[in-house]
Amino acid sequence: MATPIQPLSTTNHDRDSVGLRYVYPVVSRRAGGVSIGINLNPNNACNWACIYCQVPGLTRGGPPPIDLMRLAFELNTMLDDIQHGEFMQLHVPADVRTLVDVAFSGNGEPTSAAEFAEAVDIVIDIMRSRGLSDLPLRLITNGSLIHQASVKKGLLALSQVRGEVWFKLDSASFERALLINGVNQQPSLAITRLLDCAAIVPTWIQTCMLEVDGQVPSAAEIDAYVSLLESVRDEIRGVLLYGLARPSMQQGASRIGRVSEQWLDQLGQRISALGLPVKLSN
Numbered sequence: 001m002a003t004p005i006q007p008l009s010t011t012n013h014d015r016d017s018v019g020l021r022y023v024y025p026v027v028s029r030r031a032g033g034v035s036i037g038i039n040l041n042p043n044n045a046c047n048w049a050c051i052y053c054q055v056p057g058l059t060r061g062g063p064p065p066i067d068l069m070r071l072a073f074e075l076n077t078m079l080d081d082i083q084h085g086e087f088m089q090l091h092v093p094a095d096v097r098t099l100v101d102v103a104f105s106g107n108g109e110p111t112s113a114a115e116f117a118e119a120v121d122i123v124i125d126i127m128r129s130r131g132l133s134d135l136p137l138r139l140i141t142n143g144s145l146i147h148q149a150s151v152k153k154g155l156l157a158l159s160q161v162r163g164e165v166w167f168k169l170d171s172a173s174f175e176r177a178l179l180i181n182g183v184n185q186q187p188s189l190a191i192t193r194l195l196d197c198a199a200i201v202p203t204w205i206q207t208c209m210l211e212v213d214g215q216v217p218s219a220a221e222i223d224a225y226v227s228l229l230e231s232v233r234d235e236i237r238g239v240l241l242y243g244l245a246r247p248s249m250q251q252g253a254s255r256i257g258r259v260s261e262q263w264l265d266q267l268g269q270r271i272s273a274l275g276l277p278v279k280l281s282n
């Protein structure tokens with residue numbers, strides 16, 4: 001890689017850490033290696049405004065046009081350094097020197113890029129040409145644009161390889177979606193989009209649970225959330241259940257806090273009892 005500007009550690013997930021616009025490496029002990037992130041939102045704009053979002057200077061909106069040639073160049077450069085250069089030796093602890101996945105996961109909603117489907121095709125081609133077709137290719141999304149034809153085209157391409165979607169679903173009520181995600185979305189619409197997505201490509205629900213103003217989600221909210229999961233359990237692969245991992249960079253940051261490990265464990269057990277795999281991290 002041409003311009004590493006600071007060493008990476010398992011706690012350094014800064015998307016600017018290697019000076020590229022669209023491509024960034026994340027070293028994660030939890031994931032067991034290096035993940036290559038594709039950030040299609042270099043302007044830090046998202047169509048949602050999650051209270052826990054870790055993107056600094058987040059604004060509402062979508063990305064500017066994606067320079068697909070630059071994306072391809074950056075990904076090739078990054079992978080060259082990982083596969084044939086000194087990236088692993090210089091930046092990655094010896095016990096996690098392996099590439100674990102490539103993920104569309106950036107500083108905003110990846111599917112809001114008009115070039116999303118083309119970007120997926122480019123990434124698939126590059127992975128194939130480098131003998132990386134066995135690696136998972138993930139899309140981490142809030143799911144709000146799944147109904148768009150161009151997004152479905154990208155999902156279809158993902159379904160032809162080892163594609164997987166992590167679909168954000170933090171609540172099962174209109175009120176909590178507004179509070180947590182800053183979005184007017186009825187749960188029924190979220191379910192429709194989730195099922196649309198899961199019909200095309202293997203899909204996990206990704207949920208962040210947190211306290212707001214010192215309160216955990218109400219019992220009614222959690223009952224509704226578990227019922228929602230029950231209604232879709234045959235269509236999804238499982239649930240990635242998170243607490244607050246890192247500090248929010250948003251205005252509401254002072255209002256939110258971590259739920260206890262015990263609280264999250266109990267929720268994980270309720271989800272497991274539905275027969276759904278749960279991957280939990282707090």
Ligand code: SF4
Pocket residue numbers: 046047048049050052053054055058106107108109142
């Ligand atoms: S959907 Fe993701 S990027 Fe957008 S505001 Fe929420 S956490 Fe941030």
